[in-house]
Amino acid sequence: MSTTNRASGMNYAPSGKPDPVCKKGDFIFAATALDHGHIYGMCNGLTEAGGTLKYVFDRDRQRAEKFAAAYRGATVVDNEDQILQDKEIALVAGAAIASERCDLGIRVMNHGKDYFTDKAPMTTLEQLDRAKEAVTQTGKKYMVYY
Structure with missing residues (x-):
């Protein structure tokens, strides 16, 4: 995956100079639902900040293997359940x-x-309401990559 392919917005994955804000192993995350190329930029940012990508899952195993190789x-x-059940995973990044x-x-x-x-x-107001309720009930963050 090119990290400088600005012509293809879907596959543009910016990468920068690593600037860790945590020590190796302090922030463990996983990636799933690799349907959109922005997942590369999302994970680049997390790893550049010091995060460790532990697991990758996608329904398309070949796509997951290509992604993990990066x-x-x-x-x-x-x-997906292997990611959800792992207590070490603090955050899941997804581009479903x-x-x-x-x-x-x-x-x-x-x-x-x-x-x-x-x-x-x-994509719907009903989803927005359900997400707000889940955030309230779980105390977890629902963050968006822009």
């Missing part, structure tokens, strides 16, 4: 199809993890 130490897992982002975020927060999604974070 991040040293990332392991492809067989299903827009209409699926809210449901993914709610599952993530219901498992005690913060959620970081690509824009647009939801």
Whole structure:
């Protein structure tokens, strides 16, 4: 994945100079639902800040393997549940199809993890209401990459 492909907004993945704000191993995260190329920029930012990408899952195993190869130490897992059940994972980054982002975020927060999604974070007002309720109930963050 090119990190400078500005002509293709979907696949543009900015990368910068690493500026860690945490020590190695202090912030463990996972990536799933790799449907949009912005997931690379999202994970670049998290790793440049010192985060460690532990797991990758996508329904398309080949896509997950290609993605994991870009991040040293990332392991492809067989299903989303492996990510959700891992107590070490603090945050899940996802770039699902827009209409699926809210449901993914709610599952993530219901498992005690913060959620970081690509824009647009939801597609209906009903999803917005459900996301607000999940944030209130879980105390977890629903964050959007712009």
